[in-house]
Amino acid sequence: MEKKGLKGWLYLLPAILFLGFFLVYPLIDVFIYSAEEGYNFASQTSSGVGLYNYSYVLHDPYFLQAVKNTFILVVVTVPLSTGIALLISVGLNSIRPLRNLYQTVYFLPYVTNTLAVGLVFMILFKRTPYTDGLVNLFLSWFGRGPVDFIDGPYAAKMFVLCLYTIWVVMPFKILILTSALASVNQSYYNAARVDGTSKLRIFTRITLPMISPTIVYLVITGFIGAFKAYSDAVALFGTDLNTAGMNTIVGYVYDMLYGSSGGYPSYASAAAVILFVIVLTITCINLIVSKKHVYYVN
């Protein structure tokens, strides 16, 4: 028995070493950093242990702006992208001709480089000395003045960021949802049809419950992904996100470490721990709520 146990641990060793070194150790380190006050990067010394770092971060207007941005991003993009993806998947599932073509088209953003997509959005939205951008051209047809989506008002910038995020995360969701829909046994639909069920009722009472585990999966990963948003904002607004007022929590962490005003691993760690707590809380809430409403086929 003893020997067997040893053998098991031996098999696990590579994974444990790898995960321990790159995942568990840094995680613990972050907690330690976040509690060390007055940490000096050069001498690797600190003046004491306490909650000052948290207090600093929570009173930093840049951090509060980043939290606000992140929450707006999460609240807007997760439901919208999941909802729209669901509608598109149901549509895809019910058409026969050109289905593969549409599937490819909808999946294209997923395989497109983030920065390339950012460039496309620049062309759509950015004002330059030569042009107001494609979207402003449309707006001018309706008699609306040009809006600076990239350097202009906060709402306009937030709109572009949300649109961009939704557009980028949608293909993956469509892919997952179409396969979930295709796996629902046709006989349920046949039975419902014979019983004279309306299309809407088939969707709400049969389709949705049947694919609910997939939706929960998408919502939870969607929440986590949106909380970790950073590259999208960079692609649109450049690296100086604090000045643009479009920073995210992860962006704040990065700036605190390596940004022009960076070099504060303690503050960065405190912000990271706060993000961790937020994500953990939201995910737990998600799981508790979903447990009540989700049917899992055993």
Added chain:
Amino acid sequence: MKVILQNLTKVFPGRGRKAKEVVAVKDFNFEIPDGRLIGLLGPSGCGKSTALNLLCGLLQPTEGKIFFGDDDVTQLAAEKRGVGMVFQNYALYPHLTVRQNILFPLENLKGADRPSKEEMNQRAQEAAKLVQIDELMDRRPAELSGGQQQRVAIARALVKMPRILLMDEPLSNLDARLRLQTREEIRRIQRETKITTIFVTHDQEEAMSISDLIVVMKEGVVQQIGKPQDVYDDPVNLFVAKFLGTPPINVFYGNVRAGRLYIGEEAVLDVQGVPDQEVYAAIRPEGFELKADGRLTCGLNRVEVMGRDISVVSAHACAESDSIRSIISAKNQVDASAGSVSFDIRPDKIFLFRKDNEERIRVSAG
């Protein structure tokens, strides 16, 4: 509700460029009398499930018409036909309880047809009681046995008081014991509700035992329609004769010469008026009568005693299969060590079929 099928035909286009189209049901004509239990019977791929799907409206016929009573429902969508359907895999909604499953068709009703909440519950309760699952109402399908799921499916099909009830292989997912029990149950429910019921099966015993009428199909074409006993006693062709009956009918290669049927060199039967030709002679297992100087002599393989009956397994050079199984009364004594056994053939239990198209050759009595 009387159901009339007129020249019903369903052709599926072939898959691929040069594939042939498939005729799943060909020129099906049948008037199903009101309140009967009909068994659609045939080997797999014979078009019986297609016929059922045409009836419930999940498929549209290529040609022909379907009437429920006097209504032409051919163009009517499945949801408007008012049929109850029990699917082969039951198709119970796994996330709903038994009660919610049974209520589901009622909740689909709109406007004046929609019963009040109490009435819905009462009807669901009645349907559940009819199939004896009224104590399982709050369970989910996954918590039920196969037989109980089957009952829920029947209750769900019955609760909306359908004009006709359709069942696709209702017993195929049940084990042997439960199958016997459930088929009696289906018979009972059909008798109580008096709803015209059509069920599909590939098991001839199942169809024979409970149907008022059976329809035997092969490759999309109806072979014979009739009462189970009539079809058994008077098959129109070799396929029907072979398909019905357990143990199966024994087929011999025979010859008709000068008004006599020869199996091998033995003249086993007088068949006046039948022209000389090669024939298939098919004999039901119960058509053999043990006789010391009987007309048909077979090599004896073994004797199986089954209490009431004795099953004699023998062999004959002219038989289509390796062994011939005959059922005789246990009163007879068979010496199992004897090398051969002789039979006389009961004239009403032997059928002759043409060699070329396997159609029945009628032998005038006497």
